[in-house]
Amino acid sequence: MIRNAHMANVIETLHDDLRGPQGLDQEECLAQVDRLVNSPLLQRSENLCRLVQYLAGQTLNSPPHHPKEYEIATEALGRARDFDPKLDACVRVLAGRLRSRLAEYYKSTGVRDPIRIDVPKGSYMLSFERRTDIPERRSPPAEPLSASPEPTALVGNQRTVQVLLATLAVVLLAIGSVIYFVHHRSAESAIRKAAAGPMPTAFQAFWNPFLHGSQETIVVFSNASFVGDPETGFRYFEPTRDSSDQINQHYTGVGELLGVVELDRLFQRSGGQFLVKPGGWFTFDEARSNNLIFVGSPTENLTLRQIPTTQEFVFRRVPIGGNHWNEVIVDLHPRAGETGMYPPNSKAGSEDPDYALIALTPGLDHLHWTLILAGRSTVSTQAAVDYVCDPSSLDEILKRLNLTSGTEVQPFEALLRVEVAHDVPMETKLVDFRRTKH
Secondary structure, three states: OOOOHHHHOOOOOOOOOOOOOOOOOHHHHHHHHHHHHOOOOOOOOHHHHHHHHHHHHHHHHOOOOOOOHHHHHHHHOOOOOOOOOOOOOHHHHHHHHHHHHHHHHOOOOOOOOOEEEEOOOOOOOOEEEEOOOOOOOOOOOOOOOOOOHHHHHHHHHHHHHHHHHHHHHHHHHHHHHHHHHHHHHHOOHHHHHOOOOOOOHHHHHHHHHHHOOOOOEEEEEOOEEEEEEOOOEEEEOOOOOOOHHHEEEEEOOHHHHHHHHHHHHHHHHOOOOEEEEEHHHOOHHHHHHOOEEEEOOOOOOHHHHOOOOOOOEEEEEEEOOOOOEEEEEEEOOOOOOOOOEEOOOOOOOOOOOEEEEEEEEEOOOOOOEEEEEEEOOHHHHHHHHHHHHOHHHHHHHHHHHOOOOOOOOOOEEEEEEEEEEOOEEEEEEEEEEEEOOO
């Protein structure tokens, strides 16, 4: 079991206001906390484990006291005494991630746990509730015998079409919602700019060209084109073998959409604004006259294949047997003894860690900048966006760049390793960093 000093200080008896009709006691609550911090969704994130244990200790030990961001950062996360929550949003970010992990946990690993733990919005405390909605374990019903397989196949095809149409509608609605959301909120940017809190100096220097350039930054997110149909199967559109009139589907991953929303939060907090476009709507005239942020890999963000981009790491598809392919990130200049391929294994069905690339390159006219945030999957793309939007995680890259106040950002390429569980980025680490020349 994972426990720390915060849990050891929890009192032996719960306060009266914690004992309610649910009949919860301390040992039950602590046991549930142990289940959480030892689950795959939390155990790989040391900060999330520290946060949930600290909040559990505060909730069980002194319910009337609601800890502040400063207390959590300095007592639970090991931040320095000069920590300023106005400049560093790490506690708010972690609390949001913990809330998301808890929701995911009770839909998967903890679906039958007896106690539900949550982080109510508006405070940094935990709530403990005895569950009454635990699903019963049931054996799967026996499938009825069918004398004629043809009608069953027909129904299956009809359901496939219905599911595909419903999925397409949801994706299109999500894309439209993100575009509307970003542009609607950008109208408030001028008002918020004066009230926006300052960011750490180096963090601000990194983002300054995109936040306060002479022209608005354009965020280009992947909106991959597909050809095919439900009967023959869908595949990526390939310009060398397909004509554009064969395209009948477009797809944007959830990670890309969440990435655009995360970028919007950063820009709004900093008083900046940007235009957002799906990859298919982007033009080369815009590439020459604007700062650009690409969200998504070249497999789905095809514009990245047509403009000068990275020099050290590239995305490639490699065969993994039969008709299957796997997208990997290839190191064009590997060190001695390194395979130069990420992930190193490419066997079908293998559970490799995911990888993502962050690259800052000069624009086509060398007067602007291009930032590439691309993962092998939609999940690792989301992790790359989260990494550059969080001052605490981006700090390692900033140190490698020796970026301080008054210095200019320099081109680089950084490789990230992303641990994923249940389609959620759990832990992201910088595994390689290269300065580049252009």
